[in-house]
Amino acid sequence: MRIVVDNKLCTGCETCLSSCPYDAIVLKDDKAFINEYCQLCRACLEVCPEGAIKEIETGVGVEDTTDRDSFRGVWVFAEQRDGRIADVSFELLGAGRRLADAREAGLSAVLFGADNSEAERLIHWGADRVYHSEAPVFEHFNDEPYVELLSRLISEHRPEILLTGATPTGRSFFPRVAARVGTGLTADCTSLEIDSETGNLLQVRPAFGGNIMATILCPYRRPQMATVRPRVMKKGQYDKTGTGEILKIKADDIQSKTRVTETIKEVSETMVNLQEADVIVAGGRGLGKIEGFQMLQELAGLLGGAIGASRAAVDEEWIPYSHQVGQTGKTVCPKIYIACGISGAVQHLVGMQSSDIIIAINKNPDAPIFNVANYAIVGDVYEVLPVIIQKLKEVKGI
Template sequence: MLDNRGVWVYVEQNEGVIEGVSLELLGAGRKLADKLEVPLAGILLGDNVRELAEEIIFYGADEVYVVESPVLKQYRTESYMKGVILLAEKYKPEIFLYGATPNGKDVASAVATDLSTGLTADTTMLDVEVEKRLLEASRPAFGGNIMATILCKKHRPQMATVRPKVMKALERDTARTGRVIEESLEIREEDMRTKVLEIVKDVTKKSLADAHIIVCGGKGMGDERNFGLIHELAGLLGAGVGGTRDVVEAGWLSHDHQIGQTGETVTPKIYFAIGISGAIQHLVGMKNSEIIIAINKDPNAPIFGVSTYGIVGDALEVLPILIKQFKEAFHEKGGEVTHA
């Protein structure tokens, strides 16, 4: 068991396009592999996807294991699990990372069960204890009040799903070279227990993760009526509207607007944190934003520890002034901004 070597990243692709979280994980995996002095490998499954192997190498991988089959054209738990297990049992990695996407979490849990190993879900920080070769996977616990570091001492591979937007991809390096290993999956369509009848894309829903500006409010806004100020500011700026878990649980916003460990992870250019104290559960979902502007009446609120600019004051007093100033500025320029 402890002879396992190598860091692996499950590279998720959708219709021939690599998911951003997979590129982020290649960056994180590169650091772990360098510390352990082992190769970094990308694991690629699909139908006619081999041409993506070069791109995976450009983003940090030394090796790419490719499994191609018509039964892998669309994601299904059974076929993808069998493809990953085929590779894991043959080549025996010591660390295996997956994006915490719906498909990534699904296949990771199935693989962990089959290989009788542990899986840390929704990880936000990764490191490795080199001497013992232990993956240190950290995530908020107990409602976001503490950070827990989880170890898998007795089983291999050590596995974790990692939230999108918390790691950073390496710069694409077209000078990098690597090795591509191809394996065959001996499974036919008629052997599959599930069939994909139709794929319906949701074209109406825009993810907060794509917004350039986000205005996020917390329980410091007092009530749902006051939360209307958040919507007003967001409307002026062409921004997305976000909320903390407390706001969503109070029914002021739907869950798809929740930012934090149990909601979206975002990295906008500008993030307004208004009436938000800054619990760990929320910070992990927005701390990598380029500019963070915090408004809170408590000068010791944790949110100020990650903010670029801070205003100590009652949000219900500060926001109307801020909205008025934006309106005047846009009126002078003859329009509004609409980046999000």
């Protein structure tokens, strides 16, 4: 399939040029021309007033050679760090169960490193089966051993769907696995469904910094692989009595060309783990001074939250870059995001607009932050926040 311009119909009006998110349409000899940047997103098809842009079947496409029906089951790769399984793994077991049910198949988890009690937790969180390797090579995260063993397991057991968290670990080694087994991988998905007609996995993910959502398919290759954004999927039911089998996998022959010599937990005074926090209190240029963050810190403390910041506040050096939320900082989706004195430049919004509840406090009633806010407070941060803090203390009896 390919998108082409019918030169007979094209008037060179340039309407389509600006519709292309990939800059793939250029004017050549006064006619629109679609170049190799085209990602087949079809955004241009409808904008042409002459109907000159068409989708044609070229016969070129991914060869449908995979014996797809021989792939069965949903797998969740469970990430562990320092022997503890990351929360996102349990979220994926929740989502995985839903997908497995739709495909009338089983749900398995894969765990490299950690001990048997952790493997059992995966069963309690819903896995029917756990492939577990306790080989010493998995003590720390190195890409190559992960890739090697997971690829072997895929070849042997042929799962239909394979998921992991879109964390630094998952996003580092999953692409290699996809390349090794020659299948597609969709990054940072926020929604997963089964297409009831084809049985394919519909993988929804944000692109262009969250301004656009795209549904991605991997119709002709298996497994269908995706990394999934943490804190988006609902955890399944925890059942301490749940049963399943744990298969121990050997990996004694596996080696690594990289070596982790130290793992350092950043002990910044605030212990930011923005991506895991339920509540984020964030400050922007509107705070006007570094002292504003002390007030935010107090509020965050009361709510058990973390501190975020807009780029403007980081540029002012009121707070370190590790707190920055937005396009060039972190992408977060807490339950509550409280934006204080943040105007809401698009670059910031893309990093936080998928938060469950957004509370915005800003002097300017026209600030774009209010467009994404659930609760809008037009007012001076320095007048409103102290009262909120005071009242919160009363509620908590402090």
